[in-house]
Amino acid sequence: MLYILGLGLRGASSLSLQEKDILSGCEHIFFETYTSVSPSQTIDQLSTMLNREVKRAGREDVENPVALLSLSSRHDVCLLVTGDPLSATTHNQLRVDAQQAGINVTVIENASILSVIPGKLGLFPYKMGPPVSLPFPDDNFLPRSVCQKIKFNRDSGFHTMVLLDLREGRTMYSFEAVEVLLRMEEKHAIGAVSRSDVICAAIKVSQEGEKIICDRSENILDLRLEESPVTLVIPGSLNHNEEYFLGKFAKKCYYFR
Amino acid sequence: MLYILGLGLRGASSLSLQEKDILSGCEHIFFETYTSVSPSQTIDQLSTMLNREVKRAGREDVENPVALLSLSSRHDVCLLVTGDPLSATTHNQLRVDAQQAGINVTVIENASILSVIPGKLGLFPYKMGPPVSLPFPDDNFLPRSVCQKIKFNRDSGFHTMVLLDLREGRTMYSFEAVEVLLRMEEKHAIGAVSRSDVICAAIKVSQEGEKIICDRSENILDLRLEESPVTLVIPGSLNHNEEYFLGKFAKKCYYFR
Numbered sequence: 001m002l003y004i005l006g007l008g009l010r011g012a013s014s015l016s017l018q019e020k021d022i023l024s025g026c027e028h029i030f031f032e033t034y035t036s037v038s039p040s041q042t043i044d045q046l047s048t049m050l051n052r053e054v055k056r057a058g059r060e061d062v063e064n065p066v067a068l069l070s071l072s073s074r075h076d077v078c079l080l081v082t083g084d085p086l087s088a089t090t091h092n093q094l095r096v097d098a099q100q101a102g103i104n105v106t107v108i109e110n111a112s113i114l115s116v117i118p119g120k121l122g123l124f125p126y127k128m129g130p131p132v133s134l135p136f137p138d139d140n141f142l143p144r145s146v147c148q149k150i151k152f153n154r155d156s157g158f159h160t161m162v163l164l165d166l167r168e169g170r171t172m173y174s175f176e177a178v179e180v181l182l183r184m185e186e187k188h189a190i191g192a193v194s195r196s197d198v199i200c201a202a203i204k205v206s207q208e209g210e211k212i213i214c215d216r217s218e219n220i221l222d223l224r225l226e227e228s229p230v231t232l233v234i235p236g237s238l239n240h241n242e243e244y245f246l247g248k249f250a251k252k253c254y255y256f257r
Numbered sequence: 258m259l260y261i262l263g264l265g266l267r268g269a270s271s272l273s274l275q276e277k278d279i280l281s282g283c284e285h286i287f288f289e290t291y292t293s294v295s296p297s298q299t300i301d302q303l304s305t306m307l308n309r310e311v312k313r314a315g316r317e318d319v320e321n322p323v324a325l326l327s328l329s330s331r332h333d334v335c336l337l338v339t340g341d342p343l344s345a346t347t348h349n350q351l352r353v354d355a356q357q358a359g360i361n362v363t364v365i366e367n368a369s370i371l372s373v374i375p376g377k378l379g380l381f382p383y384k385m386g387p388p389v390s391l392p393f394p395d396d397n398f399l400p401r402s403v404c405q406k407i408k409f410n411r412d413s414g415f416h417t418m419v420l421l422d423l424r425e426g427r428t429m430y431s432f433e434a435v436e437v438l439l440r441m442e443e444k445h446a447i448g449a450v451s452r453s454d455v456i457c458a459a460i461k462v463s464q465e466g467e468k469i470i471c472d473r474s475e476n477i478l479d480l481r482l483e484e485s486p487v488t489l490v491i492p493g494s495l496n497h498n499e500e501y502f503l504g505k506f507a508k509k510c511y512y513f514r
Contacts, residue, residue: 008273009366017277018270084368086376089498096505107376109266109463111341114382115372119343119364125371126390130383130415156409158387206366241346248353 002072002098006085006110007031009206011042012049019108023050027075030057030068035090036082036113037166037229039207046080054080062090065097072103084112117161117202117231121212122245127236129158134172134232136165137180146181147190154192154236162232170228174201177232178217193217193234200233200250201225214250259329259355263342263367264288266463268299269306276365280307284332287314287325292347293339293370294423294486296464303337311337319347322354329360341369374418374459374488378469379502384493386415391429391489393422394437403438404447411449411493419489427485431458434489435474450474450491457490457507458482471507 003022008014015023023029023046031043033056046054057079061068071077085091085107098105118125132149135141146162153160162181164172172180181193193199195218203211204227211227213220238246260279265271272280280286280303288300290313303311314336318325328334342348342364355362375382389406392398403419410417419438421428429437438450450456452475460468461484468484470477495503 006368010273010275013275014273016265016267016271016273018267020274084372084376087372087382089381092376092379092498092502096502099505109368109373109376111263111366111368112372115341115344115369116366119341119349119366122349124346125344126387128387130385132383152413241349245349245353248356 001076001104001106002069003076003078004085004091004095004105004107005078005080006108006112007038007042007080007082008110009083009113009116011039012045014110016108016110019110022108023078025076026078028071028077029054029080030061030078031055031080032057032062032082034059034062034166035088037169037171038082040169062094065094069098069101069103072098073101084109084114087112087114111206113163113205113231114161116205117233118159120202120205120249121200121214121233122249123159123233123235123242124239127157127159127242129153129156129160129236131161131163133163134165134177134180136167136172137183142180142184142187144184144188144190147184147188147192150192150234151190154234157237159236160234162234164230164232171230173226173228174203174213174230174232175221175224177230178220182217198235200235200246202231202233203227204229205231212250214246258333258361258363259326260333260335261342261348261352261362261364262335262337263365263369264295264299264337264339265367266340266370266373268296269302271367273365273367276367279365280335282333283335285328285334286311286337287318287335288312288337289314289319289339291316291319291423292345294426294428295339297426319351322351326355326358326360329355330358341366341371344369344371368463370420370462370488371418373462374490375416377459377462377506378457378490379506380416380490380492380499381496384414384416384499386410386413386417386493388418388420390420391422391434391437393424393429394440399437399441399444401441401445401447404441404445404449407449407491408447411491414494416493417491419491421487421489428487430483430485431460431470431487431489432478432481434487435477439474455492457492457503459488459490460484461486462488469507471503
């Protein structure tokens with residue numbers, strides 16, 4: 001049996017009671033470390049709490065899961081995934097691969113940044129457009145599509161969640177992400193973001209030091225906050241309630257200066 | 258102190274370890290019963306597990322929270338909310354009201370139907386348009402806006418999650434919801450849904466008897482499944498991976514007949 005378990009956003013303490021029971025009865029526990037960032041120390045916390053070895057599973061282990069599936073065909077195996085486990089294609093593919101190998105798969109959901117972020121900012125789920133991913137701008141890779149999707153959402157009055165690329169155990173910082181967005185905009189001139197547009201940065205959500213900032217992008221650049229993980233939100237049109245809630249929930253909020 | 262705790266989708270067993278600790282140390286525990294449906298027996302399970310009284314909090318208690326806030330100003334109070342606690346305006350307002358009354362508020366997120374549904378169907382989060390709510394058609398209340406929003410999403414290639422109204426402890430059934438959508442369409446002729454369009458119904462998600470159905474709306478009507486809770490998804494354009502995953506994850510899938 002293969003269990004794909006969501007770890008939520010708080011490390012070991014956001015495991016559900018059912019997940020803890022499953023983990024306690026499992027023979028092999030892996031912690032997937034490449035599709036998202038969990039609080040540091042999570043792997044140690046898990047080992048201590050469960051009194052068991054928790055192994056790291058990297059990109060190769062999950063995308064070419066021959067060893068993982070072979071183990072699951074003979075033993076009860078848990079794969080822990082930060083957030084909700086079925087938000088990434090990789091884990092859907094793993095679920096299908098396991099099914100096709102005749103292995104029973106149980107998936108347990110958990111909190112995902114995708115549903116938590118709007119609430120943290122006081123934004124209405126009904127006004128969230130499709131999210132976008134922002135890649136590191138290696139070799140000047142600044143895809144036009146990111147700006148187009150943001151622009152489309154804004155023109156429709158929708159908010160855009162911008163999921164930030166990961167590297168070396170952290171997401172892009174807020175100022176790095178804003179910088180990349182502005183460079184994209186400079187290159188493609190789509191009208192998605194400008195230096196004076198207001199952007200929200202949700203930093204260390206549900207962790208010690210959580211911070212919601214809502215300010216002009218030039219000010220987020222100037223802050224140069226070296227904190228991770230971060231998710232950006234580009235607001236579309238805010239209704240009265242959203243402006244009110246955002247003003248209450250954000251540490252620094254442009255709308256209520 | 259007021260704790261607003263997400264209960265997730267599985268009743269007591271989807272509480273997180275941290276939430277269980279908080280509940281154990283709390284003096285008053287309320288379970289909010291009107292913004293969503295938890296598995297029946299949840300309140301009894303919670304009482305038994307915590308060995309404490311768990312009181313029901315209805316609409317009045319949460320929307321006019323004078324008593325709740327007064328209690329929270331003197332005691333540690335927990336309000337349990339099915340799914341994620343900050344997806345409804347009501348709870349955002351409660352958070353603000355408590356803050357303004359000088360009461361410390363701690364919110365603990367949990368799995369939400371909003372982020373879980375795409376994964377259960379194998380749909381890409383990047384292709385989810387804004388969700389819509391479908392009200393019971395009392396007095397022939399069939400708002401044009403529901404059809405317009407679905408049509409807008411479909412025209413943009415996005416999928417639409419349709420959140421179904423609650424009454425007497427259950428959501429609309431899948432066939433009732435499809436019927437309402439078709440009546441709306443008949444009234445407004447927007448081109449959002451037709452009898453031959455394919456619709457997905459996610460039934461009893463993460464509960465015993467979970468079922469993902471993907472079929473022409475006329476066939477969902479014919480099935481007359483009296484099961485709750487249900488969330489519908491109106492697919493926009495499916496990419497190759499989505500069609501493949503949906504075919505694997507759905508019990509009955511039109512795309513793979």
